[in-house]
Amino acid sequence: MNIFPAASRYYTQYKGKRCALPLLxxxxxxxxxxxxxxxxxxxxxxxxxxxxxxxxxxLTVRSSDGSLKVVGYDPNPTFYHGGAGISVYGTLIGAxxxxxxxxxxxxxxxxxxxxxxxxxxxxxxYGYDKLVRWQTGAGDEFSASHAFxxxxxxxxxxxxxxxxxxxxxxxxxxYGTAPMPVDDARPNLYGSGYINGTIIGIPKTGKNHDQAxxxxxxxxxxxxxxxxxxxxxxxVPSTVSSSKSPELIPDKNxxxxxxxxxxxxxxxxxxxxxxxxxxxxxxxxxxxxYAGKTNDLTGGLQAVxxxxxxxxxxALKGGGGGVP
Amino acid sequence: MFHLWNMxxxxxxxxxxxxxxxxxxxxxxxxxxxxxxxRRLVLALMSPWIxxxxxxxxxxxxxxxxxxxxxYDLLNPPRWIGLAxxxxxxxxxxxxxxSSIYNTLWIIVVGVPLQVLFSFGIAVxxxxxxxxxxxxxxxxxxxxxxxxxxxxxxxxxxLNPATGPVNTxxxxxxxxxxxxxxxxxxxxxxxxxLGVWGIGNTxxxxxxxxxxVPRHLYESADLDGAGPWQRLRxxxxxxxxxxxxxxxxLGVIQGLQYFTQAYVAAGxxxxxxxxxxxxxxxxxxxxxxxxxxxxxxxxxxxxxxxQMGYASAMAxxxxxxxxxxxxxxxxxxxxxxxxxxxxx
Amino acid sequence: xxSAAVPVGSRELTRRKVPxxxxxxxxxxxxxxxxILIAAALLFLLPFxxxxxxxxxxxxxxxxxxxxxxxxxxxxxxxxxxxxxLWRWTLNTMIYATLATxxxxxxxxxxxYALSKLRWKGRDMVFLVVLxxxxxxxxxxxxxxxVMWAKLGNAIGIQFIGTLWPLIIPAWLGDAFSxxxxxxxxxxxxxxxxxxxxxxxxxxxxxxxxxxxxxxxxAIAAVALxxxxxxxxxxxxxxxxxxxxxxxWPVSVGLSQFRNLHQVQWNLTMxxxxxxxxxxxxxxxxxxxxxxxxxTLTGVKG
Numbered sequence: 001m002n003i004f005p006a007a008s009r010y011y012t013q014y015k016g017k018r019c020a021l022p023l024l025x026x027x028x029x030x031x032x033x034x035x036x037x038x039x040x041x042x043x044x045x046x047x048x049x050x051x052x053x054x055x056x057x058x059l060t061v062r063s064s065d066g067s068l069k070v071v072g073y074d075p076n077p078t079f080y081h082g083g084a085g086i087s088v089y090g091t092l093i094g095a096x097x098x099x100x101x102x103x104x105x106x107x108x109x110x111x112x113x114x115x116x117x118x119x120x121x122x123x124x125x126y127g128y129d130k131l132v133r134w135q136t137g138a139g140d141e142f143s144a145s146h147a148f149x150x151x152x153x154x155x156x157x158x159x160x161x162x163x164x165x166x167x168x169x170x171x172x173x174x175y176g177t178a179p180m181p182v183d184d185a186r187p188n189l190y191g192s193g194y195i196n197g198t199i200i201g202i203p204k205t206g207k208n209h210d211q212a213x214x215x216x217x218x219x220x221x222x223x224x225x226x227x228x229x230x231x232x233x234x235x236v237p238s239t240v241s242s243s244k245s246p247e248l249i250p251d252k253n254x255x256x257x258x259x260x261x262x263x264x265x266x267x268x269x270x271x272x273x274x275x276x277x278x279x280x281x282x283x284x285x286x287x288x289x290y291a292g293k294t295n296d297l298t299g300g301l302q303a304v305x306x307x308x309x310x311x312x313x314x315a316l317k318g319g320g321g322g323v324p
Numbered sequence: 325m326f327h328l329w330n331m332x333x334x335x336x337x338x339x340x341x342x343x344x345x346x347x348x349x350x351x352x353x354x355x356x357x358x359x360x361x362x363r364r365l366v367l368a369l370m371s372p373w374i375x376x377x378x379x380x381x382x383x384x385x386x387x388x389x390x391x392x393x394x395x396y397d398l399l400n401p402p403r404w405i406g407l408a409x410x411x412x413x414x415x416x417x418x419x420x421x422x423s424s425i426y427n428t429l430w431i432i433v434v435g436v437p438l439q440v441l442f443s444f445g446i447a448v449x450x451x452x453x454x455x456x457x458x459x460x461x462x463x464x465x466x467x468x469x470x471x472x473x474x475x476x477x478x479x480x481x482x483l484n485p486a487t488g489p490v491n492t493x494x495x496x497x498x499x500x501x502x503x504x505x506x507x508x509x510x511x512x513x514x515x516x517x518l519g520v521w522g523i524g525n526t527x528x529x530x531x532x533x534x535x536x537v538p539r540h541l542y543e544s545a546d547l548d549g550a551g552p553w554q555r556l557r558x559x560x561x562x563x564x565x566x567x568x569x570x571x572x573x574l575g576v577i578q579g580l581q582y583f584t585q586a587y588v589a590a591g592x593x594x595x596x597x598x599x600x601x602x603x604x605x606x607x608x609x610x611x612x613x614x615x616x617x618x619x620x621x622x623x624x625x626x627x628x629x630x631q632m633g634y635a636s637a638m639a640x641x642x643x644x645x646x647x648x649x650x651x652x653x654x655x656x657x658x659x660x661x662x663x664x665x666x667x668x
Numbered sequence: 669x670x671s672a673a674v675p676v677g678s679r680e681l682t683r684r685k686v687p688x689x690x691x692x693x694x695x696x697x698x699x700x701x702x703x704i705l706i707a708a709a710l711l712f713l714l715p716f717x718x719x720x721x722x723x724x725x726x727x728x729x730x731x732x733x734x735x736x737x738x739x740x741x742x743x744x745x746x747x748x749x750x751x752x753x754l755w756r757w758t759l760n761t762m763i764y765a766t767l768a769t770x771x772x773x774x775x776x777x778x779x780x781y782a783l784s785k786l787r788w789k790g791r792d793m794v795f796l797v798v799l800x801x802x803x804x805x806x807x808x809x810x811x812x813x814x815v816m817w818a819k820l821g822n823a824i825g826i827q828f829i830g831t832l833w834p835l836i837i838p839a840w841l842g843d844a845f846s847x848x849x850x851x852x853x854x855x856x857x858x859x860x861x862x863x864x865x866x867x868x869x870x871x872x873x874x875x876x877x878x879x880x881x882x883x884x885x886x887a888i889a890a891v892a893l894x895x896x897x898x899x900x901x902x903x904x905x906x907x908x909x910x911x912x913x914x915x916x917w918p919v920s921v922g923l924s925q926f927r928n929l930h931q932v933q934w935n936l937t938m939x940x941x942x943x944x945x946x947x948x949x950x951x952x953x954x955x956x957x958x959x960x961x962x963x964t965l966t967g968v969k970g
Contacts, residue, residue, distance in 0.1 A: 078607050137486025287612050310416035317408045369778035376841025381801045384809030462953045463709045471901045474941045478715045532886040566852040577802045639805045646803030
């Protein structure tokens, strides 16, 4: 099983039992617009949150009426990101979601507090309402008018699939990729990124289990199959060896994501008996925090912990939780 | 002075049984044979509904009540857990449940009166107009024909704060338009506007009702010197009051089930237009929970997190509340609803 | 104020000439009425303008913020037919709409009559129970009913899943919305008409078939219209029951299928929506004259 990196192994099992296998993966990294960075005089890529904020401010352009025209970096986790939400930042702060006893740990892990404080300070720089207004004018995430692709967004965090989109929709865009900046307090995490991916499984009630298994085995472990699939839709091939395969169409921007995928610090979000409900609860708090509807960060995060714990307790009442 | 053309009767029962007007001799005596015949008649007329109700309403209802006492994830058989779902609903989860109840009540209290008012108002205007009535009628009905998803999408784009035509127009007048579907304070009002746009059905019903008011009532009013407002207040409204009650009750019940438009609008406004629904942004009730209505929370628990037992408990609560509210409204309708349309 | 004074018993109608200021006042009122109507109509049409514009855009532009099509893609309307079996979907929808509507009218009218014009013990409680059907959240009744249809199909050997029958059959067993509407309308029919018919010796069934049906024509027409339009746009339940059998998809399900790997193609979806709505709009425009004219005739009562 070690042909798959640790994170992929993790999100295809539950309590030690293997439920599925990874089939292509996604890793998240940093995209930057080379032309805009050069114009703003930025020569070194940011590696920490504070460097990222400083650069973002230099790159932001406002219109004459005060509204935002070009945004340096949007730290709002509910904007774009292919729907992965706040979990993409979890890796960058080395977050733990749960402590050893299984209780929600968000208010006690200082990484989260750092993250929220950083995000809010940058959002306040733009002005929350102004940022929302700009976001609504930003093109749809899966269209050719994506804000980064048309130069309205100078830097962003996104998955590896964006490389292929840009190639097809805006090949003229001068951009580069790198690992995402990380928490100032944890600079050793630089080079890692959030990992997620597609999985494949065989239903219990299906027929022809043996043939199905042959197909699954070939799809998920055969280097040739994986690299071809990867080349076609530009996702990360899900085994360590295939990610190094010479059959992959070389692309400097895409290779960043292969490195992120195999970085030992790259993680995915935890599997819980409540599915993604812990992320939901955290996000519900986060959006109110960014909007300035609440000023009590510690209290808010503690309420999030309590809510997650009670949700897990409720889910386990049936004797073994719901869908992992 | 206007009593001549007021609706006679005024002791409608719970459901407004026709007034105790003088009964013809043929009906005064009711021997038991005819009572039995009456009952048989009622049974015959109601029989299709009785079957339909038992199979399509009573059965799922009983199942839902049963499931509310279980833990059911749709993959494994339901597991009995007693009152645990209800304890959670009123206990640890109350915070979110309460805000979903607030949102639902808000949309009812604000949306229903506005919809009834506009439907009635437009219907009355249509009866007064002379030119192009057919054209106007079609125009006002048109939005009700639009598929809800397409209509909601259209609205979200129209009210886009940065690029939508509404805000662009406001900018010409020097007003900075609100964030509409992206502002927690404006998201529900935007949904109400969408609802008022789609009142075609109710408008048609009011139109039929207003046109159905017996002419001679208006003529009597005219003879008494009533002006147009008085005609409206003392003839039209009382005559169609059963239909007003219908719209109000239906509006409340539909408000309690309000789902599709809010679900689609939240998803699209959150930037998911290309994905057409699905809450992958993980933001429930975008923005900031302001569009989290009770049925959306129910759907979320039942079909997104596969807690059908808990969703069933939520459904049972909704059913009880709906029933109680409807009962209260109909009971109170005695005071203002007139039936039987007869004038002596 | 009436414009004709008709002395009772006179043999001639004398028409008084309407004084000029009264005519002018009435003209101004008519202008005001129509202005309000025009303004309201423009507001109501505005979202449609957007739908029409989107239908003529390219897919990429449909997802962007630009509102004026650039270029105009009239070809979308043709693409819709080549990309999808629109005719098959329309046929399915028409079958569903017709069968369901006939069923709704036939089964709801007697029930509404029994709940309004007949007197019997427990009538009011039963009426409230009828309304319960409207209060049951569909998301919850969905699961038990789906399982029921699946099991029934296996038991008697006819497949219900994959067809629209699970939606058509309940329509023949009463529909709470229609029952409610019809009941309210029946309650506005003066008891005198029915009593007169009863005194004349009419049996209850005949009263229902002749007197009530005639007097409640506008309500019944409204119920039929709503049923047709509801089934036309019904999406969730048809999706649930026919999604795995594309042959039986109604238009509403088909419309949601204009998508490629990553996105919904809104330009084609809107174009198809317009094509689908067009005949319904024409139908409504023609039908409303008949049904409203029918109303005004029966409005002269007494």
